[in-house]
Structure formats: C-alpha cells, structure tokens
Amino acid sequence: xxxxxxxxxxxxxxxxxxxxxxxxxxxxxxxxxxxxxxxxxxxxxxxxxxxxxxxxxxxxxxxxxxxxxxxxxxxxxxxxxxxxxxxxxxxxxxxxxxxxxxxxxxxxxxxxxxxxxxxxxxxxxxxxxxxxxxxxxxxxxxxxxxxxxxxxxxxxxxxxxxxxxxxxxxxxxxxxxxxxxxxxxxxxxxxxxxxxxxxxxxxxxxxxxxxxxxxxxxxxxxxxxxxxxxxxxxxxxxxxxxxxxxxxxxxxxxxxxxxxxxxxxxxxxxxxxxxxxxxxxxxxxxxxxxxxxxxxxxxxxxxxxxxxxxxxxxxxxxxxxxxxxxxxxxxxxxxxxxxxxxxxxxxxxxxxxxxxxxxxxxxxxxxxxxxxxxxxxxxxxxxxxxxxxxxxxxxxxxxxxxxxxxxxxxxxxxxxxxxxxxxxxxxxxxxxxxxxxxxxxxxxxxxxxxxxxxxxxxxxxxxxxxxxxxxxxxxxxxxxxxxxxxxxxxxxxxxxxxxxxxxxxxxxxxxxxxxxxxxxxxxxxxxxxxxxxxxxxxxxxxxxxxxxxxxxxxxxxxxxxxxxxxxxxxxxxxxxxxxxxxxxxxxxxxxxxxxxxxxxxxxxxxxxxxxxxxxxxxxxxxxxxxxxxxxxxxxxxxxxxxxxxxxxxxxxxxxxxxxxxxxx
Ligand code: NFS
Numbered sequence: 042x043x044x045x046x047x048x049x050x051x052x053x054x055x056x057x058x059x060x061x062x063x064x065x066x067x068x069x070x071x072x073x074x075x076x077x078x079x080x081x082x083x084x085x086x087x088x089x090x091x092x093x094x095x096x097x098x099x100x101x102x103x104x105x106x107x108x109x110x111x112x113x114x115x116x117x118x119x120x121x122x123x124x125x126x127x128x129x130x131x132x133x134x135x136x137x138x139x140x141x142x143x144x145x146x147x148x149x150x151x152x153x154x155x156x157x158x159x160x161x162x163x164x165x166x167x168x169x170x171x172x173x174x175x176x177x178x179x180x181x182x183x184x185x186x187x188x189x190x191x192x193x194x195x196x197x198x199x200x201x202x203x204x205x206x207x208x209x210x211x212x213x214x215x216x217x218x219x220x221x222x223x224x225x226x227x228x229x230x231x232x233x234x235x236x237x238x239x240x241x242x243x244x245x246x247x248x249x250x251x252x253x254x255x256x257x258x259x260x261x262x263x264x265x266x267x268x269x270x271x272x273x274x275x276x277x278x279x280x281x282x283x284x285x286x287x288x289x290x291x292x293x294x295x296x297x298x299x300x301x302x303x304x305x306x307x308x309x310x311x312x313x314x315x316x317x318x319x320x321x322x323x324x325x326x327x328x329x330x331x332x333x334x335x336x337x338x339x340x341x342x343x344x345x346x347x348x349x350x351x352x353x354x355x356x357x358x359x360x361x362x363x364x365x366x367x368x369x370x371x372x373x374x375x376x377x378x379x380x381x382x383x384x385x386x387x388x389x390x391x392x393x394x395x396x397x398x399x400x401x402x403x404x405x406x407x408x409x410x411x412x413x414x415x416x417x418x419x420x421x422x423x424x425x426x427x428x429x430x431x432x433x434x435x436x437x438x439x440x441x442x443x444x445x446x447x448x449x450x451x452x453x454x455x456x457x458x459x460x461x462x463x464x465x466x467x468x469x470x471x472x473x474x475x476x477x478x479x480x481x482x483x484x485x486x487x488x489x490x491x492x493x494x495x496x497x498x499x500x501x502x503x504x505x506x507x508x509x510x511x512x513x514x515x516x517x518x519x520x521x522x523x524x525x526x527x528x529x530x531x532x533x534x535x536x537x538x539x540x541x542x543x544x545x546x547x548x549x550x551x552x553x554x555x556x557x558x559x560x561x562x563x564x565x566x567x568x569x570x571x572x573x574x575x576x577x578x579x580x581x582x583x584x585x586x587x588x589x590x591x592x593x594x595x596x597x598x599x600x601x602x603x604x605x606x607x608x609x610x611x612x613x614x615x616x617x618x619x620x621x622x623x624x625x626x627x628x629x630x631x632x633x634x635x636x637x638x639x640x641x642x643x644x645x646x647x648x649x650x651x652x653x654x655x656x657x658x659x660x661x662x663x664x665x666x667x668x669x670x671x672x673x674x675x676x677x678x679x680x681x682x683x684x685x686x687x688x689x690x691x692x693x694x695x696x697x698x699x700x701x702x703x704x705x
Contacts, residue, residue, distance in 0.1 A: 056527060058291040058445035059364050065440045068367040071388045074360075078494050091625025092124035098243035107626055116243060124626035125249035126241040128603070128633075129256040131622070133237040135604030136263040138379055139563055140230055141402070142306050143271035144199055145415075149309045150274045151192035152415050154185045158309075159316055159419040162188050163280040171273055175207055188277065195270050201229035206266045212569075213576045215584035216613060220261065223640050225254060225611060227262035234259055249629050250636075257611040257641070264608030269566035275346070279312055282452035282560065284461065284553070285352035289526045291361065292446030293354035294370045295336040299327050299433045301426065302356050302365055303347070304340035305377035306561070310399055310413045310422065311343045314375065315351055317422035323430065330433045335426060340365055341380050342519060342561035349452050349560050358523035359598070360492040363388050369439035373429035377413070378403045380491075380599060393435035397425055449531035451558035453516070455571040461551050470571075470578040477589060478580055478671050481543030483512040484662030485575075487568050487609070488556075490594025490602040492520045496619065500595050500651045502528040507655035509555040512541035513662060516571070519562040521594065530556040565605050568592075569612060582669060586613030586642025589665040591658040593617045595651065610643050615661045617646040617654055 062068050063075065088094035093105040095114050106112035107120035114123065153160045162168055162184045172179050172187050175194045179187060198206055205226045209217060220226040227233050237259045240246040246255070276282075294300045301318070303311045317323060318335040327334055338356040339347050347353040357365045359380050365371060366388045373395045374385065386396045386407035398404050399413040399421070411428070413421045453461070462472040476482045486508045488501060501524040505515050509530070517525050529535055536548035540555040548555050559567050572585045581588050592609045594602045597618055606616045610633075623629045633645040648654040666672040 056361075056524075058442045058527070059361060061442045061445060062291060062364050062367060062440065067369050067438050067440055068364070070391065071363070071367050073363040073367065073384070073388065074382070074494055077384075088625065090620075090622060092127045092622035092629070093120045093625030095123040095126070097126065097241065105625065118247070120626040121249040121628040122247050122252075124623045124629040125252040125256075126246075128621075128623055128629065129237055129241050129252050129259070131600045131603040132256045132260050132607050133234050133241070135600035135602065136237075136259050136267065137234050138599075138601050139263050139271070139604065140199065140234060140267040142378065142563060143230075143267035144196070145307050145309065146271045146275050146278075147192055147195045147199075149415055150188055150278055151196070153278055154188035154192055156185070157416045159313060160278050162277060164277050167273060167281055168277045171277065174211065191277075192274070195274060198266060198270065199230045202232055203228055206230065206262065208269050209261075209265050211269075211573060212265060212612070213573055213584045216573075219584065219613075219641060220611070223254070223257070225258040225261060227258050227266055230262045230266045233262040249626070250632060253629070253632060256607060260604045260607035261611055263604045264566055264569055264612065268563040269569065271563040272560070272566045275308060276454070279308065279350050281456055282349040282454045283457045284450050284452045285349075287348055287352040287354055287449055287451055288446045289348075289355040289449055289523060290446045291356060291364060291368065291442050292444060293336075293338050293356050294365070294368055294441045295333075296370070296439075296441060296443075297333045298336035299330070299332045299334070299426075299430050300336050300338065300371045301429045302338050302340050302371055302374045303343045304362060304374055305343045305381060305400075305403075306341070306346075306379045306563075307377050307400075308343060308346035308350075309415055309418065310375065310377055311339070311347050313413075313418040313422035314425065315347060315353065317419060317426050320423060320426075323423060323426050326427060326430045327433070330430050332430070332433050335429075338365075340374070342563075343377065345519065345522065345558075345561040345564070349454070349558065349564075352451070354446075355523055355526070358492055358520040358527075360494065360520070366392070366394055368441050369394075369437060370441050372432040372436065373397055373425065375399060375425055376403065376405075376408075379601075381405070393432050393437060395428055395432060397428065399425070447527050447529055447532075449526040449558065450533060450554055451522075451526070451531065453553075453557040453559050455559075455567045455574060458557065458571060459574070461553050470574045474575055474578045474580050476543075476547050480671070481512065481547050482514050483543070483659070484514075484589030484591070484666065485572075486513045486515050486590070486658055486662075487565070487592035487614070488515055488517045488521045488525065488595075489519050489562070489565055489568075489592065489605060490521050490596065491598040492524055492596045493598040496596060496649075500619070501525055502530070503651040504593065504595060504655045504658075505530055505556055506539050507652055508658065509535075509540040509544055511655075511659050512544040513659060514544060514547075515556040516559045516568055517556055518559050518564050518568070521596070522558045522560075524596075525556050526558060530554065531558055562601055562605065565609075569608075572612070572614065584613055584642065587665060587669060588614075589662040589669070591615045591617065591661045593654060593658060595619045595654060606645065610637055610645055611641050613642045615643045615646065615658075617648055617657055617661075619647065619649045619654065621645065621647055
C-alpha cells in the first residue's frame, strides 16, 4: 500500500481515494485530521473513554474509579452515577441536534404551505397518510391547507408538556404497552431533552437506572418524534425517495465545472441550491467564467438527502470532508449544521475555495457567512452560487482522483422497499417476511452512523460483507451508507459477488443490491417504520423485539449515534457498537448490556473486532429465529389460494391489525 503520510495507522484508515489524494503535492500542503491524529499520538483519556470524568460542576473535574472509596466525586457521586449522567448527556446532545433540525423542516413545511418558499408539496399520498395520523380532515381540502394544519400540529409536538407524542401510536401495539409499562413514553419533544439536562445537573438524579430511564424516553422522543417528523415532512415537501442510480466518492468532482459541495444536514438549503443550479442566469454566468455548468455534490448527511431524492452525487462522508477540499477543485463548500470540522476554513486558507456558513447557529472563524433565508430561499441560493462561479477563474492547481468514484443505487425509503419486494400490484412486506420465514433471508441488519479515525476504514465493509455472505439483508444510513457505497456494495451486482445464495436469489429476482441505502441519519426513523411494517405484516412476532433484526453504528463519533442506538434498543432492536463510554462503571455496563433486556426486550453490546461484531449480530438474529420457530428448514408446502388466505387472515389477526387499508 502506498504510504501517503502520517502514521501507519492513518494509512490503514484511509480509503483508496483518500490515499491517492493525500499523496499529491497539493494535499501535502494542508493539514488534515490524519496529521492531527499523528500530532496527538492517538492518546485518549481513560476516564473520558470509560465515562467516569465528571465536569458537571466546579468542585471538580472529578475523575472517578469504580469501587475505590478515595476516588469518588467531591459531592460523593459514584462511577455509576457519573457514567450514567455522561451517557445520558450524550443522548440529550444527540437528540437536541435532531430536534433542532426537525424543527427547521417543520417550519419549512409551514412556509411552503403558505407559498413562501420555492418548494411545493410533492408527495400528496404521504401528506394524507400523515394527516390521518394527526386526525386532520382531508376531504375536499387543498393540499396546502392540509400541509399547513399538519405543520402547525407537528410544531406543537415540540413544546407539548403532557400526553404522548402522536407518532408513538405508529409503533406496534405491544411496543407501546412496553413503553407505558416502563414509563418511557415520550411526552413532548423539547421537554424530554430539557428534563434530561436537568436530571444530569449536579445534585439531581443520582440513581443510574432512573437516569437511564429518562435517557430512553429522550431517545424515543428523537426516533419516534423529531427524526420521524423530519423524515416524513421532508418527504412531503421534496418527494419520498425511490431507487436511483448515482455515483459517490472524490472522483465525482468535475474539472470543467463549478464544483459546489453542500455539507451538513438540513436539506432545505440544498434543495434550493439544486433548483438555482439550473437557473439560466447562473448558468450564463458560469459559461462566461469558462465553466460548463454547476456541479453540485453532497458531503455527509445533506449529501445523503439529495442523493436519495435527486440522485445528486456524493463527494465524501464525514471522514472525507477535508479531502474534498484538499483537491483544490471546489469553488465553494456550503455548510449548515452538524458534523462540520472546524479545520475546513484552515484547509482552504491558501486556496480559492470559499467556506460559506449559512445558518446563524453554526458560524466558523475564517468562513464567509451568507444567512440562508427560508422565505427567500431561491435568492439566497443564487447569491451563494454567484460567489462560487466568481471563484472558478481563480482556481489554481488541483487534483481530482477521477477514477475514484463508484456506482450506487440509492433511494430505498421504506415505501420503496415495499414496492421493490411486493411489486406494483402487491405492495407489502409479505414477500420480505416470507423470505425471512423460509430462510432465504436470515434477518435484517441496520448499519448506521458515522466514520472516524480510530479504526481502519474497512470496518463497515468487513461487517457488511460478513452479514450479506450469511444472507442478512443490510439497510444502511448516514456515513456508514456512504462507506458501503464507496466499496461497491450498493450495486445490484454486489449480490452475486458477495451475498449468500438465499439473499442473492432475492436480490437478483428484484434487481436490488444486498445493501440498501435508506438515507441520512434522521432517516433511521425509516428503519423504525420498516421494522413496524414487518411486525404488522405478521408471522414474525408481535413487536420489534421478536424480529430477527440487529443494528450497529461501529464507527460512531457523534452524540447523535448514541441517541439513535438508544432509541433502537428501547424499541426492541439489539444494538452493537465497537465501544461505548461506560466501561468505567460495572453497574451501568450491566444495565445496558443485560438488564435492558427485561425492560425493552433488547440490549446494547460492544465488540471491537469487525468480524466478531458481525458474527454477534448474526447470533442475535439466529436467537430470534429460534424463538420464532423458524430456525429449521421446513418442507416446502405448495399453498393453494384458500390456504394462503387463511394464513394471511391469521397473520393480520395476530398483529392486531384491522386490515391493510387501516395501517399507516
Ligand atoms: Ni449521523 Fe455521524 Fe454526521 Fe450524518 Fe455522518 S457523522 S451520527 S451519519 S454526517 S449525522
């Protein structure tokens, strides 16, 4: 392997495109995370890593050692309390990020319904579906009127103080009963985050189990509240994704075009940029500057949003954001919120590239700020693109790793999975459930979350290949999805190349890849709905905890990943990370890894080795198959129509379902 620079570890970490780029003279002139890792010597604080460093008041900081009397906090806080508090603050921080994002999307829907944005209501079916969930009258009403009422009701969920969040009722009945029994049904979205912050303040909640209970409620307010609202309302505005071919990796940048990369999370601005990039005035300006046009490319989760809905190429994931700039070929990187490295402006210091911040919440020293006005979205987008076009002439040396791009098929919303598997005339999860029951598909794995620098780049790839080889269908979101896309697992041909015989047969029949790109990080809510649909379809138990399904966010770095992990566990899905910052407390570790089973029917787990991690996921899936009695190959019975009807009738009754028309 070519050694680009930095320590050997960094060279293991880098993917082919990054490695190629870092070996170029231009990239050698900038400092990236790879250099900073080397500077830091990869040192981590053991107290921080174990979750037992308490900085929540000014008597410390206190570094706690579990079971050592002289090493508890000045206030008397034990390792258990501190580890639980820190873990819960991770959940609160991650949830807050999703909540604020979701709020903007709801406000965007309201503004769109009022005709104040360049967007329109694109998915009326979903609008009606959501309206029914929120008890909104549909008959004889205009789509904008319905959308406005939906937006206002959704916005009220954030400030709601009592009762329960509306979308909780989409979960399987038994799941809702479990949440009620455990006292974790979320009341209001903001309320859960505020209460979590309060309870982790010095001198408030000192019972780790009680803290983690509120952690679960906060995370559920994210998954079944904020994130789900964001996904559904964004689909209503910009369209529910359907499978599309696209390309990913650094090679998507174009030599002869104005390269504008959109980085961050909220697709309102990115969608406006997509519209403005086709504006005649902008195109004429670009031509005048000597460019063939505007090449928009995504980075991080904004990238996933426009990839899913528009097939816009993705230049890079979280771990590649500096590399995208180090090509010297980007005229502007437009950022909004979350996962933005502060180093971005430093990487382009000697280049023609503008880093443009657009959200008052997220400003950066040395960047240019052009506030994105949702009520004047089109003109905001044009202003940004004009700046980028003007930079094109100033482009100096650049290097685009042109052969480093990969084909992907993305856009697997849970609706399109339905369609893919069920066909136009029989859209349902029945074929998926049947294939799980007959063993062609062993189960479902969710691979989600970030990428970081502590472990080799191949982690996602290794886990996914082990899973699909063993006939586990992988649904991926976020940077994990991008990493798998870069490695070629999102091409339909990957089924033949990597998947086990059963999964390959299913994929080949419908022409889908064995790893499905389900969207951005907030779109993990699509996975919750997909799992719910599988339960409702019948034959695989009564709640999510009975499904042969398991999740992982191996290379997690952001607090959001912990919130996501917790809402999956609290929704009944087993979740395995490579590490969690709770190892400093035996009791908290036991609670997460064992006791949560009695509460939610699922637990957290950790495993650093990617292959072992994948095997643990497969073992968890097999355990569920055994409990469902579908672990042994059954003789194939050819069913006639009457037998099929009886079976479907039983399945619907078993799921407490009132029939296909009534389900959301
Ligand atoms: Ni989600 Fe991770 Fe960030 Fe997206 Fe990527 S780093 S927790 S995947 S871009 S939010």
